[in-house]
Amino acid sequence: MKFQRIKGTRDIYGKEYEILMEFYQRAKKTMDKFGYSFIITPTFEDVNLFIHSTGETTDIVEKEMYVFEDKGGRKVALRPEGTPSVLRAILENDIEIPCKVAYFANMFRHEKPQKGRFREFYQLGVEYIGYIDPLVDFEMFLIIRELMDIFEVKNYYFEVNSMGCIDDRKRYKEELKNYLSEKLEVLCNDCKRRFQRNPLRILDCKIDAEKIKDFPRITEFLCDGCAEHFEKLKMYLNKNNIKFSINPKLVRGIDYYTKTVFEVKSGRLGAQDALGGGGRYDGLMKIIGGPDTPACGFAMGMERIMLASEYKLPYEKDLIFIVYTSPELKEKAYNLYLFLTKETLKCDIVLDTKSLKSQMRRANKKGAKYVVILGEEEEKMGGYKIKDMEKGEEKFIKKENLPDYFKNI
Ligand SMILES: [Zn+2]
Ligand SMILES: [Zn+2]
Structure with a gap:
């Protein structure tokens, strides 16, 4: 259903x-x-x-x-x-x-x-x-x-x-009713009903606007x-x-x-x-x-x-996307994701491991500004590759330098 x-x-x-x-x-x-x-x-x-x-x-x-x-x-x-x-x-x-x-x-x-x-x-x-x-x-x-x-x-x-x-309105309502009573015949059915219950609302009527355009002004009765x-x-x-x-x-x-x-x-x-x-x-x-x-x-x-409003949301420039080159690195990547969220950075990660290419596509779709890539090579060297999605530049960065790297941008 x-x-x-x-x-x-x-x-x-x-x-x-x-x-x-x-x-x-x-x-x-x-x-x-x-x-x-x-x-x-x-x-x-x-x-x-x-x-x-x-x-x-x-x-x-x-x-x-x-x-x-x-x-x-x-x-x-x-x-x-x-x-x-x-x-x-x-x-x-x-x-x-x-x-x-x-x-x-x-x-x-x-x-x-x-x-x-x-x-x-x-x-x-x-x-x-x-x-x-x-x-x-x-x-x-x-x-x-x-x-x-x-x-x-x-x-x-x-x-x-x-x-x-309240008193002004009472006097005005009487005056308005006097004025409207002569036109009542030609007004729409809603207005005919309003005439008894709430004549002020006839002024709102889009259909009859032209017929009552010389209505008395309430400001004359204050x-x-x-x-x-x-x-x-x-x-x-x-x-x-x-x-x-x-x-x-x-x-x-x-x-x-x-x-x-x-x-x-x-x-x-x-x-x-x-x-x-x-x-x-x-x-x-x-x-x-x-x-x-x-x-x-x-x-x-x-x-x-x-x-x-003409307000536009800023480009999601803070989003950091974490990707990994093989399923074995998923948990490591997830730990990095948790670590970065503790640094109150805005992060995301794909969990149903797909190819690196499809992870990158996902990052792109989400409007990520940076992608952190966990790969076997980089792992051996004790760091990550970081790709700046706007500039298309890649650079290697040591693990211990990562939080500072994002803090400084
Ligand atoms: Zn008054
Ligand atoms: Zn009407």
């Missing part, structure tokens, strides 16, 4: 794995510098955590969440995003607020699989909890700018909007506090040369956002152009049973980042 991956999932191996881990390590360094600590939360949570926070009428909860009953009869969900879990963890573990938290984790959404979009995917997430100050929002952009640098993503850009506070917050953020961004455009349609598909929302996009990705996004979520902590606490954060999809 043969098995296949579940649709929308994938295996990450080889170069892709190396790049993902490299990016993780680079991100970790950046987040350390900004004073964030990493957290690992469970892969699955009480389904209600997401229903209450992400929002019942969002696509994520309504259509995309993996929900199942465990053997204890609990209804659990594979996490579709990280923010609710992180807030839950902060409350449950009494982590002192203000706090800065980051995570690198797999998420699950039952979406239509397409380029750069999988049903299990990896996110880098960042949450800054405890301050209402627009400097916090600004810091998200600063961090993303640095991450784009270290991920070697070049042509990215920011889109920004403000969704105001209270003084929210307007000032938005102005300050824009000022910080301008002062620091962070380029952005205002996208009045940007309302993010998640209920908990307040004030600032933003996305970072790449010109390299076509329709699936969002690398990540986030915003402020001042009401969320209270919604999940905590104190009224402002917060701001973002998450980035690592699959998209890897598509947009």
Whole structure:
């Protein structure tokens, strides 16, 4: 019997794995510098955590969440995003607020699989909890700018909007509904349904975009506090040369956002152009049973980042391949391999003894920079032959000089 991956999932191996881990390590360094600590939360949570926070009428909860009953009869969900879990963890573990938290984790959404979009995917997430100050929002952009640098993503850009506070949104929703009610007849069926449950999401509709292009802008409905917050953020961004455009349609598909929302996009990705996004979520902590606490954060999809990145793995220049001219030398060769791994050099060896030629082929295929050859001749002379695969040069080296030889290159 043969098995296949579940649709929308994938295996990450080889170069892709190396790049993902490299990016993780680079991100970790950046987040350390900004004073964030990493957290690992469970892969699955009480389904209600997401229903209450992400929002019942969002696509994520309504259509995309993996929900199942465990053997204890609990209804659990594979996490579709990280923010609710992180807030839950902060409350449950009494982590002192203000706090800065980051995570690198797999998420699950039952979406239509397409380029750069999988049903299990990896996110880098960042949450800054405890301050209402627009400097916090600004810091998200600063961090993303640095991450784009270290991920070697070049042509990215920011889109920004403000969704105001709960009161602003209530007023705006009424106004938007008034406007849409006159067009409802001609809108698609999804939008007709959204009109009652979540009219803001009609702004996301690709089919009806043209028909509603003169929709009222939410930024016209901000209270003084929210307007000032938005102005300050824009000022910080301008002062620091962070380029952005205002996208009045940007309302993010998640209920908990307040004030600032933003996305970072790449010109390299076509329709699936969002690398990540986030915003402020001042009401969320209270919604999940905590104190009224402002917060701001973002998450980035690592699959998209890897598509947009120009980073290339360096040639495997450190790989040392050990070959031997006869089966009798295999154990000796293996001992040398073990010895070199203790020197923390990157080594490999073929164990199903084939001809020297086929071993060399294997070394070449693996991208080895050096091949150490154990032969009877060299054995008698107390050393090895070393071949530099790039230059094609060979030289003899005494056994005792081998570790130093590799240390010095
Ligand atoms: Zn407001
Ligand atoms: Zn529509």
